[in-house]
Amino acid sequence: MAAILTPATTGTHSTRLALPIAKPKLPIRRTHLVRCVHRPEISPFFHGAVGANRADWQSACAILSSKVATDSQHHQQTPQHHEAGDDTNHSLVPVVNGHSSAAAALDLVPVQLPQPLTIADLSPAPKHGSQLRVAYQGVPGAYSEAAAAKAYPNCDAIPCDQFEAAFQAVELWVADRAVLPVENSLGGSIHRNYDLLLRHRLHIVGEVQLPVHHCLLALPGVRKEQLTRVISHPQALSQCEHTLTAMGLNVAREAFDDTAGAAEYVVLNGLQDTAAIASARAAELYGMQVLADGIQDDSGNVTRFVMLAREPIVPRADRPFKTSIVFAAHDSEGTSVLFKVLSAFAFRDIGLTKIESRPHRQRPIRLEYETSRGGGGAASTAKQFEYTFYVDFQASLAERRAQNALAEVQEFTSFLRVLGSYPMDMTPWSITSNSSSSSSSSPGSQQ
Numbered sequence: 322m323a324a325i326l327t328p329a330t331t332g333t334h335s336t337r338l339a340l341p342i343a344k345p346k347l348p349i350r351r352t353h354l355v356r357c358v359h360r361p362e363i364s365p366f367f368h369g370a371v372g373a374n375r376a377d378w379q380s381a382c383a384i385l386s387s388k389v390a391t392d393s394q395h396h397q398q399t400p401q402h403h404e405a406g407d408d409t410n411h412s413l414v415p416v417v418n419g420h421s422s423a424a425a426a427l428d429l430v431p432v433q434l435p436q437p438l439t440i441a442d443l444s445p446a447p448k449h450g451s452q453l454r455v456a457y458q459g460v461p462g463a464y465s466e467a468a469a470a471k472a473y474p475n476c477d478a479i480p481c482d483q484f485e486a487a488f489q490a491v492e493l494w495v496a497d498r499a500v501l502p503v504e505n506s507l508g509g510s511i512h513r514n515y516d517l518l519l520r521h522r523l524h525i526v527g528e529v530q531l532p533v534h535h536c537l538l539a540l541p542g543v544r545k546e547q548l549t550r551v552i553s554h555p556q557a558l559s560q561c562e563h564t565l566t567a568m569g570l571n572v573a574r575e576a577f578d579d580t581a582g583a584a585e586y587v588v589l590n591g592l593q594d595t596a597a598i599a600s601a602r603a604a605e606l607y608g609m610q611v612l613a614d615g616i617q618d619d620s621g622n623v624t625r626f627v628m629l630a631r632e633p634i635v636p637r638a639d640r641p642f643k644t645s646i647v648f649a650a651h652d653s654e655g656t657s658v659l660f661k662v663l664s665a666f667a668f669r670d671i672g673l674t675k676i677e678s679r680p681h682r683q684r685p686i687r688l689e690y691e692t693s694r695g696g697g698g699a700a701s702t703a704k705q706f707e708y709t710f711y712v713d714f715q716a717s718l719a720e721r722r723a724q725n726a727l728a729e730v731q732e733f734t735s736f737l738r739v740l741g742s743y744p745m746d747m748t749p750w751s752i753t754s755n756s757s758s759s760s761s762s763s764p765g766s767q768q
């Protein structure tokens with residue numbers, strides 16, 4: 322019988338600063354540019370609040386991220402001088418006008434947006450007021466930032482360079498929550514994030530669904546015919562695949578860590594031949610031209626994000642809840658375990674909203690020995706994948722039927738963990754022209 326892993330059985334969060342993290346595919350030093358008409362004034366905020374040490378910087382980062390989310394005057398902010406190796410992550414970048422090289426350009430100036438945290442930056446920062454600190458992967462303008470704002474409308478959104486850093490930010494108390502995209506109506510599951518959910522000990526405390534509206538962004542003045550390359554998050558590239566082809570764009574597609582980061586990269590490097598797929602908000606933040614608007618292959622393109630916390634929430638039965646579990650089968654059960662698990666829910670009238678299998682990380686392969694039939698044949702070995710299953714079902718752990726279903730599932734699984742039991746996002750999808758607009762309702766505001 323499997324043990325259900327809950328916070329009590331899994332122990333507390335761990336520190337994993339030494340874990341190797343994949344390098345961004347196109348490494349850059351991040352600085353943000355916006356088109357600016359007036360000569361910017363020196364902002365006292367940057368001189369006063371950003372100190373020389375990392376803790377000061379992180380605090381400032383948290384404040385800045387909320388400013389960026391709310392401050393429509395950000396175009397008036399200030400360039401900063403950058404010394405090589407400067408820990409404060411602020412830099413003065415050559416101005417760019419989109420018609421010539423980055424160094425020679427004239428009408429774009431750097432604006433200070435919060436810099437993404439890396440694993441190396443993670444030490445607990447003092448909390449500012451009562452605002453919830455919400456870590457997300459990407460840079461300002463990423464869809465994950467919009468999801469954080471939808472889930473927690475007045476939060477400090479903290480950008481992180483990798484998903485791993487967002488998880489660790491919560492584990493190390495640098496952030497209170499992380500927001501993580503897990504699946505998309507066009508592109509399917511974001512598998513890496515399911516693997517991370519299993520590797521870490523955070524709990525799902527809520528979900529938000531965000532309509533995603535992609536734009537094709539280029540430097541000002543660039544025409545479609547000049548493009549040889551489009552860069553973006555792999556999900557964004559796959560969500561726009563047919564439209565790009567239908568637009569007659571004969572371009573190479575290249576994966577980037579996040580959509581807004583791709584937009585920023587084009588600007589920072591003055592790339593006249595490269596477009597990025599990102600949000601309209603990213604176009605605004607980085608001073609880019611929108612070459613095409615709404616280029617996703619389906620207008621009902623929605624991404625589901627989950628919110629993660631160090632502690633689970635107390636499940637309730639007075640509103641629609643969803644519960645996410647992950648399990649592995651006993652060796653002897655083979656594929657029949659899936660049938661049994663599904664029956665445990667079906668007999669109790671519990672609907673499933675998701676079922677996903679992933680190769681088992683620790684034991685990806687099972688060897689099956691078989692002696693060949695007929696006269697003295699040698700034993701052959703068949704290699705079978707071992708799977709871990711992720712299931713979301715529509716019931717709260719506060720309900721008896723859900724508890725009974727899980728007790729039954731436990732009987733024929735070797736491993737079972739409840740990732741979280743949390744309120745369903747019931748907000749109707751309004752497909753607007755800008756996915757960054759936050760909804761008036763905030764499914765996560767109670768968690």
Ligand SMILES: O=C(O)C(=O)Cc1ccccc1
Pocket residue numbers: 458459462463464465466502505533554556557578579580581624
């Ligand atoms: O890259 C981003 O902006 C993200 O937040 C990840 C993502 C990418 C594409 C669709 C939804 C989320």
